[in-house]
Structures are given as structure tokens and as C-alpha cells.
Amino acid sequence: MHQTENLKKNCITIVLGYPSSGAEHVHAQLQKFGMMNPDNGSLHGMPAADVSTYLIKRHLCGFDFFDPILQIKPFPIWQSLAFDLLLANGDKQFWGWQDAQAIRMLDYWIEVDADFCFVMVYDSPENVLARKFHNKFINEEELKIFIDEWRNYNSALLNFFSRHPDRCMLLHSSTMVAHVENFVDLFNSRFNYSLEISHQYHADEENNIPHSTGIAENILHDSELDKLYNDLQSSADLPKIERKNLAPIADWNMHVELFLKSEKSVEIICGLQAKLAHHESVIESYIEEKNATLRKFTEQKEENNLLLVSLNRMQEELLKKHSGLSQSNKKNQALENKVKDHENDAKELKVKIEYFERELHLVGRYKSIDEVNKFLLLNLHQLQVEFQSIHSKYKILKMEVDSRKLAEAARAAQMVLKEENSSKKYGAADRVKKQLSYRIGNVLVENCTSLSGVIRLPNAMLKQIKEFKADKKAQVGIKLLPIDRYADAHEAVKIQQHLSYRLGKVLLENYKTPLGWVKIPLIFNREVKNFRSNRHAQKK
Numbered sequence: 001m002h003q004t005e006n007l008k009k010n011c012i013t014i015v016l017g018y019p020s021s022g023a024e025h026v027h028a029q030l031q032k033f034g035m036m037n038p039d040n041g042s043l044h045g046m047p048a049a050d051v052s053t054y055l056i057k058r059h060l061c062g063f064d065f066f067d068p069i070l071q072i073k074p075f076p077i078w079q080s081l082a083f084d085l086l087l088a089n090g091d092k093q094f095w096g097w098q099d100a101q102a103i104r105m106l107d108y109w110i111e112v113d114a115d116f117c118f119v120m121v122y123d124s125p126e127n128v129l130a131r132k133f134h135n136k137f138i139n140e141e142e143l144k145i146f147i148d149e150w151r152n153y154n155s156a157l158l159n160f161f162s163r164h165p166d167r168c169m170l171l172h173s174s175t176m177v178a179h180v181e182n183f184v185d186l187f188n189s190r191f192n193y194s195l196e197i198s199h200q201y202h203a204d205e206e207n208n209i210p211h212s213t214g215i216a217e218n219i220l221h222d223s224e225l226d227k228l229y230n231d232l233q234s235s236a237d238l239p240k241i242e243r244k245n246l247a248p249i250a251d252w253n254m255h256v257e258l259f260l261k262s263e264k265s266v267e268i269i270c271g272l273q274a275k276l277a278h279h280e281s282v283i284e285s286y287i288e289e290k291n292a293t294l295r296k297f298t299e300q301k302e303e304n305n306l307l308l309v310s311l312n313r314m315q316e317e318l319l320k321k322h323s324g325l326s327q328s329n330k331k332n333q334a335l336e337n338k339v340k341d342h343e344n345d346a347k348e349l350k351v352k353i354e355y356f357e358r359e360l361h362l363v364g365r366y367k368s369i370d371e372v373n374k375f376l377l378l379n380l381h382q383l384q385v386e387f388q389s390i391h392s393k394y395k396i397l398k399m400e401v402d403s404r405k406l407a408e409a410a411r412a413a414q415m416v417l418k419e420e421n422s423s424k425k426y427g428a429a430d431r432v433k434k435q436l437s438y439r440i441g442n443v444l445v446e447n448c449t450s451l452s453g454v455i456r457l458p459n460a461m462l463k464q465i466k467e468f469k470a471d472k473k474a475q476v477g478i479k480l481l482p483i484d485r486y487a488d489a490h491e492a493v494k495i496q497q498h499l500s501y502r503l504g505k506v507l508l509e510n511y512k513t514p515l516g517w518v519k520i521p522l523i524f525n526r527e528v529k530n531f532r533s534n535r536h537a538q539k540k
Contacts, residue, residue, distance in 0.1 A: 013096030017121030022173025027098040041084035069156040076448040171238035428492035441504025
């Protein structure tokens with residue numbers, strides 16, 4: 001027996017079984033033991049039994065059991081429905097409800113809280129058929145549907161029980177009344193709770209079986225049903241014991257033997273569960289570290305690609321500038337050569353003038369003054385025309401050289417200024433990633449894939465908010481350019497299409513009001529669907 005200090009304070013029980021298997025009878029007996037009905041959720045106002053129905057509708061699943069039953073794994077945002085129910089019933093110690101549709105939501109409920117436990121009820125197919133179609137006609141199609149549904153439901157029941165024996169009880173519907181003390185002892189041992197039978201407790205009559213059960217046995221000829229029922233009987237904590245002339249002492253000894261076996265099985269299963277939980281935590285931490293390393297590697301690779309693109313762009317611009325400067329240098333060299341040629345012509349002209357002056361001096365010795373004057377005027381006029389022509393060409397060339405030098409200087413200054421501006425306009429993607437919306441959304445995406453991540457989610461969000469405030473305080477007085485002025489502004493647009501940025505933006509826009517919190521799960525679901533459809537379209 002467990003010590004009092006090690007018992008759980010709370011026990012939340014979900015009773016489930018295929019319709020007409022007697023689950024409602026077991027639920028009524030548990031209520032006599034003190035199990036309270038749950039109150040509706042405080043925020044959504046949804047009854048406990050309607051949570052499974054609502055989530056099944058959201059995932060477009062039917063409510064029959066004709067096809068094999070699969071577990072529904074809702075998004076973490078739907079955890080608010082369960083948390084709302086827990087908050088509304090936080091003052092109750094022992095409470096629960098009956099829900100046949102919970103068979104599809106067992107993986108969801110078992111991860112919500114460690115206090116959840118499951119009482120699974122089954123009965124033979126002939127008994128269920130006799131109750132379900134009591135005083136009703138039945139045809140071949142209805143019989144086939146019943147067989148498939150009974151098989152699928154109880155297969156899912158047995159599968160979940162084999163995976164979580166420490167959180168479940170599997171019992172035949174008739175054992176609740178026939179072995180009530182065994183049920184209470186096994187309930188307390190399995191779920192570590194202190195359930196007591198009141199002195200005023202009076203057991204109800206055993207779940208009635210119609211007289212048509214014998215006819216149902218003749219109708220049902222299916223070896224798979226017999227095998228599944230035998231598997232349920234062999235795995236059940238409280239199977240149906242067929243009493244055929246058993247002596248009271250032999251009956252008692254059989255009961256004690258079954259109880260001792262169940263106790264030993266519970267101890268073994270608890271040890272295995274503890275080892276499994278330890279291994280799962282180690283594997284989960286390894287996967288988280290691996291994912292973090294992979295994200296860092298991916299981010300570094302993206303940064304390297306951006307740097308490589310920037311370097312290639314700068315290299316192309318430098319090559320263009322170099323080729324432009326080479327052409328300009330060639331043109332300037334040609335103009336300087338022309339200037340030198342005209343300077344040489346001016347020197348030659350000066351030599352000619354000196355020559356004519358000497359000639360004039362010689363002519364003056366032999367000719368009259370009139371002839372000398374005519375000769376001088378003629379030669380001076382020719383010289384003056386040549387000199388003016390050379391001087392005008394020299395001015396034009398010099399102006400052209402000066403204008404080209406000024407244009408090249410302005411172009412060089414403009415290129416330097418452009419290089420300085422371009423070097424300051426990269427990093428738009430990093431600016432968006434530092435925004436609070438992206439940080440909060442990134443925390444949501446990283447922590448929503450597991451229960452441990454959801455538990456760490458509030459602390460992780462608070463940490464990101466503190467880091468954002470610290471970064472903002474450190475940047476006081478620093479003027480940053482608008483993101484659309486960056487050369488890689490298109491990268492910022494891509495980041496704003498990421499799921500992290502979308503979810504964070506939705507949360508920051510709606511968290512201030514109660515209505516906003518109600519809308520957040522719906523908007524999250526819509527954003528995730530849009531993101532997946534866009535990504536699928538891009539892959540095509």
C-alpha cells in the first residue's frame with residue numbers, strides 16, 4: 001500500500017467505452033464514490049465532453065468508428081481549451097466525465113496533465129449487440145457496420161492501454177458491481193489515489209443483459225472478434241470471470257492471485273515507465289541541441305551567401321570603374337599630346353618671327369622704306385593670322401582638358417560617396433529578426449512541438465521580451481535608416497513572410513484584450529494554413 005504523504009491530491013478520470021458496453025454504468029458508480037461532474041470552462045464556457053467533439057470537428061473527422069481509429073494531435077494552440085477546463089475545476093480533487101469520443105483524443109488528454117487517468121470499459125460483442133439492437137430489426141449491412149465499429153474501437157482501446165498501463169484501467173463492465181472492493185483497491189494502487197467506499201454506498205444491480213444475447217451469439221460468427229475479445233480478457237485488470245460451479249474458496253484464491261499479479265505488474269510497469277521517461281528526455285535534449293546547431297549553421301550559410309553576393313557586386317563595380325578610368329586616361333593623354341603639339345607650333349612660330357625680324361633688318365639695308373613697310377605688313381599679317389589660329393586652338397584644348405579633369409574628379413567623388421553609402425545599407429534581414437514580433441514568433445515555433453516546450457514557453461517569451469528591451473535601451477540616440485532604404489530590403493520582405501514573424505505579429509496585435517485571446521488560436525490556425533499553402537505553391 002502507498003503511504004499517505006505520497007498519494008496524489010487530485011485525480012481527473014475519463015470513462016470511455018464503445019456505446020452500449022456499460023461505460024455509463026461504471027461512470028454512475030464512480031459518482032457514488034465521490035467523483036464530481038466538471039464545470040464548464042471559465043473562458044470558453046465549453047463542457048468537458050464537448051472538447052473532444054469540437055476538436056474532432058476542427059480536424060474534419062467523423063464521429064463513427066467504421067474506419068480504423070487514429071489519434072488526433074491538435075496544434076499546441078488548442079491546449080487553451082484543456083487549460084481553461086483545468087482552471088474552472090481547480091478547486092475539485094476528484095472529478096471526471098464519460099466520453100466515448102475521447103478514444104480519438106487520448107494522446108491529447110494524457111499530455112495535458114499528469115493527474116489525468118482513464119477507466120476503459122469493454123463487454124463481449126454479443127452483449128453489446130443485444131443491448132444496442134434490443135427489440136429492433138437488424139439487417140446484414142447494419143450487422144457488418146456493428147462488427148467493424150466494435151473491432152476498431154476496442155482495438156484502439158487495447159492499443160492505448162498497452163502503451164500507457166500506468167495511466168489506465170481496463171475492466172469488463174460487469175466487474176464494477178461483482179468486484180467493487182477489488183476495483184477500489186486497484187484504482188488506488190494504479191492511480192496513487194485514496195478512493196474510499198462510503199458506508200452508505202449501495203451497489204446498483206449488475207448491468208442488465210437482454211435475453212437476446214444467446215441469439216446474438218448465434219449471429220456473430222467472426223474469429224477476429226473472438227480473438228480480440230480474448231485479448232481484452234487476458235489484458236484486462238478486471239476481466240469477466242465465468243463462474244461455473246466454482247467453490248467459494250477456489251473463487252477467493254483466484255481473486256487473490258489476480259490481485260497479487262496486478263500489484264506486481266504495476267510495480268514493473270512503473271519502473272519501465274520511469275526508464276522510458278528518462279530516455280525520452282535525453283533524446284529530446286539531444287534533438288533540441290541538434291536543431292539549434294542546424295539553425296545556426298543555416299543562418300551562417302545565409303550570411304556567407306549575402307557577403308559573397310555583395311563582394312561579387314563590388315568586384316563588378318570596381319572593374320567598371322577601372323575600365324572607365326583607363327579610357328579617360330587615354331583621352332587625357334591624347335589631349336595633352338595635342339597641347340604639346342600646339343606649344344611646339346607656337347615655338348616654331350616664334351622662331352619664324354625672329355627670322356623675319358632679322359630679314360627685315362637685312363632688307364632695310366638695301367631697299368627703300370616703303371618696300372620694307374609693305375614687306376613687313378604682309379609678313380606680320382600672315383604671322384598674326386597663324387598666331388591667332390594656334391592660340392584659339394590652344395584655348396579650346398586647354399578648356400576641354402580642364403573640363404574632363406573636373407568631370408573625372410566629380411565622378412570619383414560620387415563613386416566614393418556611393419561606396420560609403422552602399423556599405424551602410426546592408427543587413428535589413430537582421431533588423432527584422434531583432435524585432436519583438438519575430439523573436440516572440442520564433443519562440444512559439446521552437447517550443448510548440450512538444451509538451452516540455454509548451455511548459456517552457458512563458459519563460460522563453462519573458463526572456464525574449466527582456467532582451468528586446470535591453471537592446472532597445474542600448475540603441476537610444478542611434479539613428480537607423482528605414483528598412484526600405486537598405487540595399488537588401490527585399491531580404492527583409494522575405495523574413496516578414498516567415499511563420500515566426502506572422503505568429504509573433506498576431507500575438508502582439510491581439511494579446512491586450514480578452515477577445516483578442518479568443519481570436520488568437522483561430523488566427524494562428526489561419527496563418528499556419530496560409531504559410532503552408534504558400535510554401536507548397538513555391539515548391540511547385
